[in-house]
Amino acid sequence: xxxxxxTDGGTGDETSRKTGRVVFETTPTIKVTLIWFGITxxxxxxxxxxxxxxxxxxxxxxxxDIVFWVIFLLFAAILLRFGIxxxxxxxxxxxxxxxxxxxxxxxxxxxxxxxxxxxxxxGIEFDQxxxxxxxxxxxxxxxxxxxxxxxGFVEFENLKQPHExxxxxxxxxxxxxxxx
Amino acid sequence: MVLSYFSLGIFDAVFxxxxxxxxxxxxxxxxxxxxxxxxxxxxxxxxxxxVLYAGPLTLSGFGQSTVTIVPGPLLEGFxxxxxxxxxxxxxxxxxxxxxxxxxxxxxxxxxxxxxxGIIVARSSTGILQSVHTVTYSVGIxxxxxxxxxxxxxxxxxxxxADDWLIAIQKQYIYFFLDILEVGVDLPTGRPDPVDxxxxxxxxxxxxxGLFLSVFYFLYTLYLGxxxxxxxxxVESLIAVGTVSVTPALYVIGSIALVVFIDIQQIVTxxxx
Numbered sequence: 001x002x003x004x005x006x007t008d009g010g011t012g013d014e015t016s017r018k019t020g021r022v023v024f025e026t027t028p029t030i031k032v033t034l035i036w037f038g039i040t041x042x043x044x045x046x047x048x049x050x051x052x053x054x055x056x057x058x059x060x061x062x063x064x065d066i067v068f069w070v071i072f073l074l075f076a077a078i079l080l081r082f083g084i085x086x087x088x089x090x091x092x093x094x095x096x097x098x099x100x101x102x103x104x105x106x107x108x109x110x111x112x113x114x115x116x117x118x119x120x121x122x123g124i125e126f127d128q129x130x131x132x133x134x135x136x137x138x139x140x141x142x143x144x145x146x147x148x149x150x151x152g153f154v155e156f157e158n159l160k161q162p163h164e165x166x167x168x169x170x171x172x173x174x175x176x177x178x179x180x
Numbered sequence: 181m182v183l184s185y186f187s188l189g190i191f192d193a194v195f196x197x198x199x200x201x202x203x204x205x206x207x208x209x210x211x212x213x214x215x216x217x218x219x220x221x222x223x224x225x226x227x228x229x230x231v232l233y234a235g236p237l238t239l240s241g242f243g244q245s246t247v248t249i250v251p252g253p254l255l256e257g258f259x260x261x262x263x264x265x266x267x268x269x270x271x272x273x274x275x276x277x278x279x280x281x282x283x284x285x286x287x288x289x290x291x292x293x294x295x296x297g298i299i300v301a302r303s304s305t306g307i308l309q310s311v312h313t314v315t316y317s318v319g320i321x322x323x324x325x326x327x328x329x330x331x332x333x334x335x336x337x338x339x340x341a342d343d344w345l346i347a348i349q350k351q352y353i354y355f356f357l358d359i360l361e362v363g364v365d366l367p368t369g370r371p372d373p374v375d376x377x378x379x380x381x382x383x384x385x386x387x388x389g390l391f392l393s394v395f396y397f398l399y400t401l402y403l404g405x406x407x408x409x410x411x412x413x414v415e416s417l418i419a420v421g422t423v424s425v426t427p428a429l430y431v432i433g434s435i436a437l438v439v440f441i442d443i444q445q446i447v448t449x450x451x452x
Binding site: 060062063065066067069070073074077080081084 | 194195196376377379384385387388391392395
């Protein structure tokens with residue numbers, strides 16, 4: 001049985017009614033994904049331009065054309081994925097209340113929320129990629145048993161000021177454990 | 181609802197292969213009954229995809245029995261209860277099995293080599309994690325590879341692409357024949373050079389799609405090892421490498437069979 005609750009559809013009011021006082025609320029940054037988008041454009045574009053400039057790279061022009069299409073389709077899929085991710089991130093909210101933590105997004109009239117009660121949190125995983133580290137962003141995963149690949153976790157991805165958020169949630173967990 | 185999950189699955193398969201191949205690890209560690217249920221679900225998913233792949237092929241007339249098999253009276257009686265033309269239904273069933281057989285054998289080979297690679301790399305977290313990875317990667321990407329190969333071998337407009345693909349496969353086999361110096365030749369001999377100048381745009385796209393599917397297939401196996409088995413990059417590459425050498429092992433094994441075992445003699449002895 002998973003400790004988290006996934007909610008699809010419905011309205012925001014339904015979710016709010018179930019939870020307590022909002023301790024803090026924030027949105028993720030899209031800068032990290034935007035940088036990856038740019039890196040992909042540069043690398044993909046570079047490879048494609050190189051193939052255009054060297055049509056005999058694989059012996060015959062037709063073979064180079066096939067490689068060109070493979071790389072083009074692959075990079076197009078990656079860019080589209082980053083685009084969709086950015087779109088979702090701009091519509092995502094991270095909410096911490098006195099009772100639970102919640103990641104929610106609304107996408108084309110479809111609302112999705114994943115909640116995890118504070119008392120169910122067994123650990124906090126902090127992850128910072130190189131780009132996130134340079135920019136001061138980070139990802140917090142709140143684990144509720146099992147592993148971070150299971151359903152029992154909520155992730156705050158590309159969080160601004162992740163250390164501050166982590167400390168505030170730690171305080172909240174400690175208070176809850178003390179029965180305050 | 182089903183259509184929504186289906187389209188979400190296709191979306192994940194193309195744009196989020198890591199989500200597509202990711203298993204819910206907790207489900208596998210609960211108990212034997214839970215594992216049995218997950219195993220059953222995976223089998224149903226696999227069979228569904230197998231039919232989804234082989235069904236349209238069979239309906240479009242692919243597959244031809246080299247021997248005529250006649251249904252027994254019991255099976256004929258059962259088929260008679262369900263369909264009017266028992267002969268046609270039986271023929272369809274035989275061809276469906278025939279069309280599924282290649283991908284089924286390939287799935288088994290991929291599963292064993294993948295899990296072997298995982299065990300060799302000492303990163304196995306369970307057999308169901310490998311079943312999950314292979315079921316999903318084979319269900320979509322290997323099915324796409326097989327479909328494109330079928331398409332290449334039949335469509336008139338892309339005959340050159342098919343010739344080139346066959347020539348590449350022959351060159352691959354001759355690479356091992358030359359290294360092993362066993363003095364064996366393919367019945368059709370060495371491949372003739374293919375004039376790629378006559379390659380049509382459809383042929384180019386079909387080949388590009390084929391290579392892209394191969395890339396996705398290997399990449400999802402890599403992701404499966406990374407995510408489902410919690411393997412490191414090197415361990416995951418070992419698992420993918422083990423799967424990748426399967427065609428080479430198959431060719432070397434076939435050559436060994438031809439060189440060391442006189443199959444004709446064995447068949448004659450059995451029949452006698």
